[in-house]
Amino acid sequence: MQGESNHKLAIRNVRIFDGHTITAPTTVVIDGTVIGTDPVGAEHLDADGAILIPGLIDAHIHLDSPHALDTYAAHGVTTALDMGSVDTALIEQARARTATTTLRCAGAPIIGSVGVHAHVPGIAEVGIIRHPDDAEAMVAHRVSTGSDYIKLILEAPGEGGPDADTTKAVVTAAHARGLTVVAHTSTPGAYAMAIDAGVDALTHVPIGARLPAADIDRLATGAHVVIPTLVMMEGVADIHGVAQYFPASLKTVGVLHAAGVPILAGTDANQMTGIPVHPPHGASLHHELELLVRAGLTPADALNAATTLPARHFGLTDRGAIAPGLRADLVLLDADPLADITATRAIRKIWCAGTEHAPAQTLSA
Template sequence: MTAHATSPTLIRHAAVFDGSRLLPAQDVLIDGSVIVAVGTHLEAPGGATVLDGAGRTLLPGLIDAHTHTTDTAQLRQALLFGITTELDMGGSAETARRMRAAADERDDLADVRVATTGATAPGGHPCQLVELGMIEPFPTVGGPDGADAFVAARVAEGADHLKIFIEDGTAIGKPLPLMSPLTVTALIRAAHERGLRTVAHTLTRDAACQAVACGIDGLAHAPADGPSDQDLIEAAAASGVFVVPTLTALTGMTPTPIEYELADDPRLRAYADPQWLADLEATRPLEPGQRVGPVGVDPRYAADAAVRMFRLGVPLLAGTDGTGGHGHPTTHGISYHGELALLVAAGLTPAQALTAATAAPAEAFGLTDRGRIAPGLRADLLLVEGDPTRDITALRDITGLWRRGIPADRTVPLVAQTRE
C-alpha cells in the first residue's frame, strides 16, 4: 500500500519548528522521501505542488517514545494524530516483526522500532500477565551468566533496543521477583556490545536508582512512588540517562482527567479509537476523589522528578505507554496529545515539549534520519494551524501530514475504518 510521490511539494511561508527552535516564514521543499531544501524564497520546481503555510507551523513528525503495538490499526491511528514513529517497548517477537514489516512497506502507518521480549527475572513483571492469560509465555533471565545469550536471542528476533524490567510489584500491589544488579549490568553490557540502546521499566525511586547505577541508557517511566531526593536527580543527570515520564499512563482516570478533555476536543475526537471512546464514556461520571490507575504510584511525583531532572540537563522524551489492553487508560495517537499537555502543565514550555516529541527521542534512539527539519532528512512532517510553541494544543489542528514524503489521507475518520 506504499504510495510514491509523483512530484515535489513546496510549503511556503510556514513557521518551522526544526526540532529545537522556531524559524519564521520559511519555505520547505520535499522531493521524494526527503527534505531537499529549507530557506526563504525557494523556487518551485516544475510540476511541484505548492502549499501556503502562512499562519501555520511545520514540525517534524512526532515520535511516541513508549508504546506497545499489537496491530496495524494502532499504527494507522498513531499516524492520523501526527505520530510518524512509534518506539515499541516490548511484546511478542512475532508481532514486533510483523509490525516492522508492515511499517516498512506502508506509508499509511506510523513507522515503528521494537524491543521484542523484555528482560525480567523468572516470575518477574510482566509474568503475572501470563498467569492471567493476557500474554504468551516468554523467556526470562535467571542470572548474569544468562545475560549474553538472552540479548543475542533478542537481536536474532530483530530487536532495535532492549527493554529491562526492574519492578518489585509496588505499582501493582503484588511482590514480584527482581533481577540482581549484576544481572542488569550484564544485560546492559551485552546490549551495548551489540549496538542496542537499553531502556528500563522503573516506576519506583529504588528501581530508578538501580537502573542508573547499572548504566542504563533510559528510564521508560519517571519514578512515581514518592518524592525523589536530590541525590537521585543528580545521579540521573550525571549518568547521561534520558527519561520518558509517561504521565498519561500514570495519571489513570481522575475526576478531571486529561482523557475526557482529549475526547471532547473536536480536533481529535473524529480520529479516536471508537473502543477507547466507548470505554471512556462508560466511566462518566466518576465519584469525587475516585482514581483508577497504578497502585502505589502518583503521577505528581513522576512529573516533579522528570522536570527536576530536565532542569539539570536530562533529556525528556514524550511517550504514552499506549497499548492495546491490560487496562491502560492510554491508547495510540490521541493520548500523545494529552502527554504533551501534561508535560507543559508540569513546567516545560510548549517548545520544550515539542523537542521532547521530535528531536530528543530521535537523538536518544539514534534515529539520525528524522526528528528534525533539515535538508537530507526524511520528509516525516506535520503542518498545523497556529503556533504550538505558544499553545501546545495547536498541535491538534492538523492541516497537513507526510510520512516519507507521502501525504497522509485524513479525510476518512478512524471510526469509519475496520481493524486489520
C-alpha cells in the same frame, strides 16, 4: 492514507519550528520521501503562514495491530518505538508497511521470574532471566530476531525483577553490541538499580514517591534519559484511587528536567490484556505533551521531547528535525504550539516520508 508519494511539493509561506522558535515564513520542499532544496518542477502549496513541525515520535508504545500505524500517522505521530512485544509476526508485518508511521521495536522484554509482569500473557515463556550467565544468550536471541534495542523490566530489590548482577550483565551484553537498553522503572528502587547498571533510558516515573536527590544528580551527570509516560501514570493513579499523588509525579519530571536530564515523550499506548490502563494510539501523545508542559517543560521543550531528543537518543539520524536530506516526516499546524501546546492537535496536513495522511477527525473534537 493517500498512497505512496514520489512527487515534489513546495510548501510556501510556511513557518518552521526549528527546535527553539518559530521562523519567518519560508519554503519547504518535499522531494519524494525526503526534504529537498530545489522547488523547480514542484507542485506548490500555500501554507498561508501555518506552522510546520517535525513528525512526532512516541518513545513508548505497544503495538497491537499493523493498522494501528495508520492511526499514529493520522495523529501526526510518524515514528513509534515499541517497548516490548512477544508477537514476532505482528512486528514483521508492521515493519513491512511503507508510507505510514515507522516502527522500531525492543522485541520480547527481559523480566524476573515473579512480580506483576511475569503474569502478562506470553511474556514468561520468552522473557524470564534467572541468572547473569543467561544474559548473553538472551541478548543475542533478541539481536537475531531484529530487536532495535533491549527492554528490561526492573523492580525495586526483592520485588520480583532481575537482581543487580543480572541487570548489569544484560546491560553489558547489550552495550557490547551497540544496543541501547531501556528499563521499566516505576519506583525509586528500580531507578537506583537502573542507574547502577548503566541503563540508557528509564521509562515511567514513580507515582507519589520522590526520587532521592543523589539519584537525580546521577541521572543528570550520566548518559541517561527518562521517558516518564505521564499519560499512563495518570491513568494508574486514577484507577487505584490515588489521583492526589499524581501531582508529585509531575513535580518529579520537572525536577529531572531542571537538573538537565533529557525527557522524552512516550505514552505506553497499548491494548494489552493484563494491563489496566490503555492510552489510545496516537491521540495520547498530544495529552502527554500537555502533561509535560504542566510538569514544567516549556512548549518548545515538550516538542523537542517528541522530535529531536528521541531521534538523537535512539539513533534515528534521518528524522526529528526539518532539514534537507532528512525524511519528509512533517506535520502542518493551524496554530502556534509555542503559544499553546494544545495546538499540536490543530493539524491541517501530515506527511510520512512524503506520503500525505488525512488528520484524524478526533483531533479537532
